[in-house]
Amino acid sequence: MNPDEPSADIVRAGLTFSWRYSHGLGALAPFFAALTQGRALATQCPSCRTTWFPPRMTCPDHGPLAQWRELAGVGTVMTVTRTTLSLPLTGRGAAAVMALIAMDGASNLVVGRIAGAMDAEPGARVRLAVDAGATVHPIQSMVFEIVGGR
Numbered sequence: 001m002n003p004d005e006p007s008a009d010i011v012r013a014g015l016t017f018s019w020r021y022s023h024g025l026g027a028l029a030p031f032f033a034a035l036t037q038g039r040a041l042a043t044q045c046p047s048c049r050t051t052w053f054p055p056r057m058t059c060p061d062h063g064p065l066a067q068w069r070e071l072a073g074v075g076t077v078m079t080v081t082r083t084t085l086s087l088p089l090t091g092r093g094a095a096a097v098m099a100l101i102a103m104d105g106a107s108n109l110v111v112g113r114i115a116g117a118m119d120a121e122p123g124a125r126v127r128l129a130v131d132a133g134a135t136v137h138p139i140q141s142m143v144f145e146i147v148g149g150r
């Protein structure tokens with residue numbers, strides 16, 4: 001072996017890392033808990049009644065919020081993007097439709113995955129559901145299904 005030319009064996013080292021991390025969900029914990037049950041928990045400003053899903057903890061006009069409000073869990077697709085995605089740390093990846101969704105009763109839009117409908121289009125009605133696949137964070141359980149026949 002020539003000491004000036006490293007062999008392939010010493011150019012790369014195989015390393016395996018493993019760690020366990022407890023991620024605090026903070027003030028949004030009720031939102032995440034509801035997602036794992038297929039429920040849409042929003043926040044609402046007690047002054048101007050603006051409602052956010054996903055929730056915000058502060059109204060830009062009136063300060064901190066304290067009111068949780070459950071929505072019906074249905075909404076309308078506003079835009080779609082067909083892509084391939086992987087859910088971090090789950091080993092799951094597949095073609096998917098990502099959508100901006102206007103939930104009934106919410107003032108903002110939510111980004112969500114649409115399950116089992118690669119042909120989903122703007123205007124479609126969707127319902128919040130629970131992704132039954134492997135997840136490592138409660139936000140990954142949020143998925144939407146097309147409502148009704150197509």
Ligand SMILES: [Zn+2]
Pocket residue numbers: 045046047048049050059060061062063
């Ligand atoms: Zn407000």
